[in-house]
Amino acid sequence: MxxxxxxxxxxxxxxxxxxxxxxxxxxxxxxxxxxxVATATAVILRKDDEILFTIRNREPQKGKLDLPGGFTDPDETAEKSCQRELKEELNLDIPLENFKYLLSQPNNYEYKTIPYKTCDLIYEATFPIGTELVIEEDEIEAVKWIKINEINLNEIGFVSLRKAVEYYINNQ
Ligand SMILES: [Zn+2]
Structure with a gap:
């Protein structure tokens, strides 16, 4: 198209x-x-030696690995955007101060044939132990915990997040 x-x-x-x-x-x-350029956030959720990935349920990059996150709303901080997206997508409650900034990466996000340029801000947070995930099925097919040394970067849909996870793996 x-x-x-x-x-x-x-x-x-x-x-x-x-x-x-x-x-x-x-x-x-x-x-x-x-x-x-639009601001977007993504969170590397860490539990022991594993990272949580979501599997995308919609285009672009449907079926590929993704990190929880999304576009930042008007008048919203990046940390608040992380917190809101994790609540919406996974029903997690994480305090704002638990999001640690890692790095940024530019990305191309094509939605219904319109190309958007984003600057993705990547954060890290520790998974709140004892919480139950509730997946927003509209956007997410499933979640997948993957050991850091078993991550296949090629399975990650967006270039920005592939680079961010690669950076994270190399800077443990
Ligand atoms: Zn005119």
Missing amino acids: ENKSFNFCPNCASKNISFDFRRFTCNDCEMVYYQN
Whole structure:
């Protein structure tokens, strides 16, 4: 399927427009609109020598390994975004101060033929022992605990998270 884009200026409906992925410009009314990089978070949840992966239940990268996380909401801190996503996706309650920042990685996220650029912020947290996971089945097919020395990076869907997990493995 071909990528969708804008065909008209949303302000004056002119077709005399240019769109270079990041910036939309109307040459008639001079409207300029930036499609900026979005912030997203991902959490490496650690239990002993294992990491929790989710298996994606929707495109993009359906069926591939993923880390819990998602897009940061407006007016939200990255730590709050980690906390909210883990609650939504796995029903986990983790205090904000338990999320430790590791590194960031750029990513391409194509959703329904629209390409988005993200900057993924990767955090680490310890799995709260004795908690029961409740999976949000809309987004997640299953969870998989994998020993750190048995992780196959090629099974991880997003390039950003593959690099982050590789960094994590090498910097234990
Ligand atoms: Zn216009």
